[in-house]
Amino acid sequence: MNAFTLLEYAAWIISAGLGLWMLIDMVKVNSRFSEDVLLSSREGDIEDHLVIDPEHQRHR
Template identity: 60%
Template sequence: MNTFELLEYAAWSLSAFLGLWMLVDMIRTDRSYEEDLLTSSKEGEIERSPVTDPERERDR
């Protein structure tokens, strides 16, 4: 196995990891906020809304 193949496998692994991370984040965000709030065009509305995710509440 040469260096190019190792880099190719590393790139595919990183791509799969980032895809799974985005999927998990999408699900967490969808559960934390209502659809009306996520599609709102008002700036700052999410920051002023009550947080339903205990991990995010703890970090504040």
């Protein structure tokens, strides 16, 4: 056990944490929104509505 081993454990823990975060968030989103909403994006829609980033849109 040395300082570097601690670093290795830290790397494992952070990886597991971030991975779990993604999985949990994905499951949450999957259950909270209907598939129709999640799958609603279409190629070519971009030009029609350029309301892409509400944050930026507000500053206009």
